[in-house]
Amino acid sequence: MIPEIGHFALILALCVALVQGFLPIYGAAVGNSSLMAVAKPAARTQFLLVLTAFGCLAYAFADKDFSVLYVAATSNSQLPLHYRLAAIWGAHEGSLLLWTFILTLWMFAVTLFSGHLPETTRSRILGVMGLVSVGFLLFMLTVSNPFERLIPAAAEGRDLNPLLQDPGMVIHPPMLYMGYVGFSVAFAFAIAALLGGNLDAAWARWSRPWTTVAWCFLTVGIALGSGWAYYELGWGGWWFWDPVENASFMPWLAGTALVHSLAVTDKRGGFKVWTVLLAIMAFSLSLLGTFRVRSGVLTSVHAFATDPKRGLFILVFLAIVIGGSLALYAWRAPKVGLGGSFAMLSRECMLLANNVLLVAAMGSVLLGTLYPLFLDALDLGKISVGPPYFDSVFVPLMVPAIFLMGIGPLAQWKKASVPDLAKRLKWAFGVSLVSALTLPIVMGNWTPLLSLGLLLAIWIVTTSAIGLRERLAHVNGNSLVERLASVPRSYWGMLVAHCGIAVFIVGVTMVKGFETEKDVRMNVGETASIGDYTFRFDGTQDVVGPNYTAARGTFHVSRDGRETTVLYPEKRRYPVQNQIMTEAAIDPGLLRDLYVSLGEPIDDGAWSVRLYHKPFIDWIWGGCFIMALGGALAISDRRYRLAWRRQEPAVPVPTRAARRKVA
Amino acid sequence: MKWVMLIILCVSGSAWAGEARPLTDDPAAEARLKHLAVELRCLVCQNQTLADSNAPLAEDLRREVREMIAKNMSDQEIIEFLVARYGDFVLYRPPLKATTTVLWVGPFVLMAIGATALVMTLRRRSRTVAEVSVTDEEHRRVEQLLAEGEKRS
């Protein structure tokens, strides 16, 4: 009964989405305010309906209802409750429901925080989101219904893929989808602006916080996924340039470009056309990622079970949504004005150059990911494009981008001067260069890449410090604290996010330069050393988990004779899917991770064991979280809070006739 | 500077006092295998390197590579051995040839096109945009629109 309610709720949601997708947009076109007024209640109803469906599926999982095909396929009666609930997004159908649910959640948020938008704009935005939702609901109801019944019911479920039975996997997909789908708001704003022909600074101001929030979620989502790969796949790697990882990285690159380009459109009215294109691109890449993960076009470690029929559906949907918006763009964009002027050397120009680099990097990732497919489709042979390729093209594109990242915030809007910039930056450059060249030597291993990485990281930090110092000189306040507090939050946000990048670069550089790894065969009682840590293997014990059995090894780790920690790596066997999982044990630390994973039993209780010493690896994810924190600081800025708080601004209100249409 | 010292110790202190044996008799050969295997693709798995995969074929291929290393074959010869049997598919670093030119040159062409387009757009812009301060007006308009919204809700 409950699953039928869920199914029915989805059908109703589709009907509501159709209404929401067509009436308000039509109403906005003909100026009918009663049609436009449909948007808000429709979006809220749709949210409640999809929430109901989501709740029904959650109930079916909690209730171990194996008469629902999807529940039987992705869970098991032995599976603990929290993983049964996480199994909702453990495979294709349910993750699609999560996608749609998050889309309606964002819609709901738009209805809450759009009081300050003109009615036409708001109805267009909600209409566009409604249309996207129509596609996803149709997709679910036609070829991937999570509520499909299994008659007769299965006695037992086939269990969730053991790889996904992990706390990281519980929160990674919702975070990632919040990011992906969050770009749909910026996308809807852009389409609404194109439809209405009012691409202006107001549009940029409204889009900014939404885009930043989505970007923060995406950043955290990607970091969680990477962290999960690090400890769950058991190979100690954190990024594999796998097609599915690239699918999340491309919208991030486009989104990062969009966040910066929106800043220029908001502040200076420039780049409007480009910003709109980026907004379309960020969401299109999210959709493209969704397609590629589910269509079987590319092989990947993380791809969902695939079905060509589904692939075809999403492809057609993609063609309509993205093709339609790009056609609209081609039609409307030429009429958009240019905005304020600026010189060749100015902050605008640097932001634009950074945008070009970010988009070129995104294009390279796209090229590398799709190239095997291109060759195959043209019957020119099969190739693999992997980490060595991406590393060698990505780094040269990012180096100038990061260099500009240091200069951009210090350059003036409109027109900057080279001698002035050089004067302000010479110390930062000198300090970065000298320390980047000497630090690796002090640390005992000089490689060009190590120096380059440190140079970039120190460059970001020193230029940020200069920026902050100059800023402090210009704000009022007696004490330092007072002056620090009067620096706008959005400025702090930028500094923090940029420093997040620096922290990330330090992590990557140090791990690449100094990680050590050792494969040993260890008898009970034997020790092995890595770095200045000594690991003593005290044998394995058989452990029984809720839905697995495991051999759990005990390793006493000591340093200079003092015990640091005890690590318990496991080799688990999940009987339902008959899968063996390597659960690495990690002792995380600010300056290093110690990582132990069990290989295979050899004889007499001896095991092959892999040990890693990974300096600074947690900085990689720490950097990502700092970036997201920067984003969060930026949206807590007064300007946005003013907009949310519904108060009358002190600015006099000119007449409507003063409104200048751009198109 | 304490952590710097720590790292030096970590890197240099790799002498182990005759405790657990390394998994192979020849750690140098194993290091070479690893160096090769991270750039080779396992054929039967979804998308894993030969170094990471536990598939039986991957184990067989690692064994072959070990034997070739023992025979003192060069990296180039080992890679040729594998490519002759499985094609370019095994290489995670696609070789530069006619069909992969676009792949290798593409990113840099993209960057060059982007840079050129940027410069050209800016040139054209500076000719067409008059030196007017649009911002102030636009900002007033933002405030105005915000204000309209407030009143309505």
Add this chain to the structure above:
Amino acid sequence: MNRFLLPLSIFVVVVGFLGIGLTLNPREIPSPLVGKAAPEFSQPQLYDQEKIFSSNDLKGKVWLLNFWASWCNGCKTEHPVLMDLAKSGQVTIYGMDYKDQRDEALTWLQRGGNPYSVIGVDEVGRVGINFGVYGVPETYVIDKQGVIRYKQIGPLYPDTVEKKILPLVKQLESE
């Protein structure tokens, strides 16, 4: 061209490729060995371990080499097809028992019948590697000069035999 149409055009091209991509199997890897001389081998035979099954004995013949194993699922699907093909007598099929247990292989043949004229044993999978085998079953068509002319990855279906294998064998016989 209107520069605002550029994104749309790029997208159309990408969608076109993705559409073609849906019809392709990314896991099937074409062999570089097709058109090249088949690797030489001489392996012990499955039934009579004293005897050697060598590729040199087959010069001047058109033959099929089928890699199989008793543990392999695709081989079960394929087996009746091979039996029919062997019965028809249109081509001789040689087998290579790939990374298998001898007794299990013998039981499997006893149960399902033996379509092979001679079976070699590739215990460690080295012949497989030389032939570029990455998943059994795989079947090779080899001509009179000892050149590989066709490789079937995965099970043979009656359809593939009718449309590809047999016409090719006929053509090779007449060369």
